Every structure is written in structure tokens, then in C-alpha cells.
Amino acid sequence: MSSSFSNQSITAIVAATESMGIGLNGGLPWKLPGEMKYFARVTTGENPSSNPNEQNVVMMGRKTWESIPEKFRPLKNRKNLVISGKGIDVANATNTSTYNSVPSALNSLSSSSSSESRVFLIGGSQLYESSLTSIPPLVNRVLLTRILKPEFECDSHLEDFTCHEENGKKIWKKSTHEELEDWLGFQVNEENEEKNTTYKYEMWVLNDQ
Ligand SMILES: NC(=O)c1ccc[n+]([C@@H]2O[C@H](COP(=O)([O-])OP(=O)(O)OC[C@H]3O[C@@H](n4cnc5c(N)ncnc54)[C@H](OP(=O)(O)O)[C@@H]3O)[C@@H](O)[C@H]2O)c1
Structure with missing residues (x-):
């Protein structure tokens, strides 16, 4: 990838069950307002x-864009990039552009966005899969919300990237909670409970960083 943005940090943010379930019927399997607030704040x-x-x-696949209720999209106060190989009309949405590939989206940022801006890849499974499992991975940081209990039924899953190895060495390492808070710039409880669901906030970074 030739984009200067490709040299910058790209962070995936994802909520997943212990078996890496992330979606059901084109939407999220859970409704967790506190976790949504965390996502929006971060x-x-x-x-x-x-x-x-x-x-x-915020960069997302076409199906994730379509899964956001119209009144909530584009995600406000963020530049929305929608990746669609076949093309999608986003002309009516402000602050939203569409690209037919991730490299072309990143190229557009290298000429338009401030280098201070953080770039988040927000799903769905197809976009996570191609950016987390490629070697080297496209993203260099993952903010993972681990949904511990209950084990929700899901029909979209991720490979467990945390176990991936190259030449016998783990590709990803888990940061401490303090490192997560430092990067976020605010404090947050590590373990949380709402609506009979327990979850914790984790950060994973590439092992060579
Ligand atoms: N738990 C979480 O944190 C979380 C976050 C986000 C989404 N989700 C869930 O994930 C599910 C949706 O995931 P999904 O895999 O079905 O859809 P997706 O990744 O959001 O969108 C897939 C579509 O995006 C385009 N696309 C993706 N990667 C591309 C690439 N590398 N190059 C060109 N186009 C690309 C294609 O669009 P075209 O078909 O238009 O070519 C593809 O059909 C939903 O259940 C959603 O709720 C969960």
C-alpha cells in the first residue's frame, strides 16, 4: 500500500463474545448502552x-453502514468512510464518502485528513477479517470489548486474532489496562456489567511495538 496513511496507526474497535461472535441477523446480538457510549466517546x-x-x-463495510439506523448515520462528529466493491450511493449523507477498497480509502485520507486524526476500523466481519488476519495486519491496534457473559447466539464471527503467530511468535500482545487508559486519554472501568451482561475493555497491539 503506497498511502502515507498506511504508515499511521489504524485501530480496529470491536465487541466480541468469548468465541468471537460479533453479529446476528445483520445487527448486534446485544444492546449495551454503556458500551455504545464507550464506542462513541473513543x-x-x-x-x-x-x-x-x-x-x-470511522471506516466500515457497506453492510455495517446499512445496519446503522438512518437517524444515527452518518456517525456524528466523525468522518465516515464506507467500503463497497459494488458501489453504494451515500450522496445524501453528510461527511460520508464511499470507496471500492481499503487502500483507496486510506489514500483519500493521506491527502484530506489531518495526521492528528485517529482512524478506526469499525467492522463488520468481512472488513475485520481482511485487516486483522493479513500478514502484516493492516491495523496495528485493536480495542476489544470482550463480552464475557452470557454467550450470545451469533451468526458472524471473527477468527481469534489474539492467537495468531508468525514464525512461532505471537503477532498480538495484550496491553495493560493502564496502557489502554493512557491511549484513550480517559479512565474507564476494566470490568463492566449492564443488562445482565458482563464485559471488559481490552487493548491489543502488534507485538513488535
Ligand atoms: N460486534 C461488533 O463490534 C460489530 C461491529 C460492526 C459490525 N458488526 C456486525 O457485523 C455484521 C456485518 O458484517 P459483514 O461481514 O456481513 O459486513 P461488512 O464487513 O460490514 O460489509 C461487507 C461489505 O462491505 C464491502 N467490503 C468489505 N470488505 C471489503 C473490501 N476489502 N473491499 C471491497 N469491499 C469490501 C462489500 O460491499 P459490497 O457488497 O457493496 O461490494 C461487502 O459485501 C453485522 O451483524 C454487524 O452488526 C459487529
């Missing part, structure tokens, strides 16, 4: 600029 950043080119970026 991806928006603390003081979003009114200038779209200085806002954080």
Missing part, C-alpha cells in the same frame, strides 16, 4: 473539531 475523541478534515475517521 471514536469521536474528546474535543471533536467542526472541520471534518480534523475529525477522527
Whole structure:
């Protein structure tokens, strides 16, 4: 990939069960308002600029875009990039562009977005799979919300990237909770419970960092 953005940090953010289930019937298997707030706070950043080119970026697959209720999309105060090989019309959505590949989306950022902006890959399974399991991975950080209990029924799963190895060495390592909070710039409970669901916030980074 030739984009200068490809040299910058790209963070995947995903919530997954212990068996790496992430979706059901085109949507999320759970409704966790606290976790949604965490997602919004992290991806928006603390003081979003009114200038779209200085806002954080959320990149998503076409099906994830379509899974967001119309009244909530585009995700506000963030630059929305939708990846669709066959093409999708997003002309009516503000601050939203569509690209037919991840490299072309990243290229567009290298010329338009501030290098201070954080880039988040927000799903779904197809986009996570290609960016987490490629060697080297396209993303260099994963914010993983581990849904511990209950084990929700899912029809979309991820490979367990945390176990991936190259030449006998684990590709990913788990950061401490303090390292997660440092990167976030705010404090957050590690373990959480809402609606009879327990989950914890984790951060994984490439092992060579
Ligand atoms: N738990 C979580 O954190 C989380 C987060 C996000 C989504 N999800 C769930 O994930 C599920 C959706 O995942 P999904 O895999 O079905 O859909 P997806 O990855 O959101 O979208 C798939 C579509 O995106 C386009 N696409 C993806 N990768 C591409 C690439 N490398 N190059 C070109 N186009 C690409 C293609 O669009 P075209 O067909 O238009 O070519 C493809 O059909 C839903 O259940 C959703 O709720 C869960």
C-alpha cells in the first residue's frame, strides 16, 4: 500500500463474545448502552473539531453502514468512510464518502485528513477479517470489548486474532489496562456489567511495538 496513511496507526474497535461472535441477523446480538457510549466517546475523541478534515475517521463495510439506523448515520462528529466493491450511493449523507477498497480509502485520507486524526476500523466481519488476519495486519491496534457473559447466539464471527503467530511468535500482545487508559486519554472501568451482561475493555497491539 503506497498511502502515507498506511504508515499511521489504524485501530480496529470491536465487541466480541468469548468465541468471537460479533453479529446476528445483520445487527448486534446485544444492546449495551454503556458500551455504545464507550464506542462513541473513543471514536469521536474528546474535543471533536467542526472541520471534518480534523475529525477522527470511522471506516466500515457497506453492510455495517446499512445496519446503522438512518437517524444515527452518518456517525456524528466523525468522518465516515464506507467500503463497497459494488458501489453504494451515500450522496445524501453528510461527511460520508464511499470507496471500492481499503487502500483507496486510506489514500483519500493521506491527502484530506489531518495526521492528528485517529482512524478506526469499525467492522463488520468481512472488513475485520481482511485487516486483522493479513500478514502484516493492516491495523496495528485493536480495542476489544470482550463480552464475557452470557454467550450470545451469533451468526458472524471473527477468527481469534489474539492467537495468531508468525514464525512461532505471537503477532498480538495484550496491553495493560493502564496502557489502554493512557491511549484513550480517559479512565474507564476494566470490568463492566449492564443488562445482565458482563464485559471488559481490552487493548491489543502488534507485538513488535
Ligand atoms: N460486534 C461488533 O463490534 C460489530 C461491529 C460492526 C459490525 N458488526 C456486525 O457485523 C455484521 C456485518 O458484517 P459483514 O461481514 O456481513 O459486513 P461488512 O464487513 O460490514 O460489509 C461487507 C461489505 O462491505 C464491502 N467490503 C468489505 N470488505 C471489503 C473490501 N476489502 N473491499 C471491497 N469491499 C469490501 C462489500 O460491499 P459490497 O457488497 O457493496 O461490494 C461487502 O459485501 C453485522 O451483524 C454487524 O452488526 C459487529
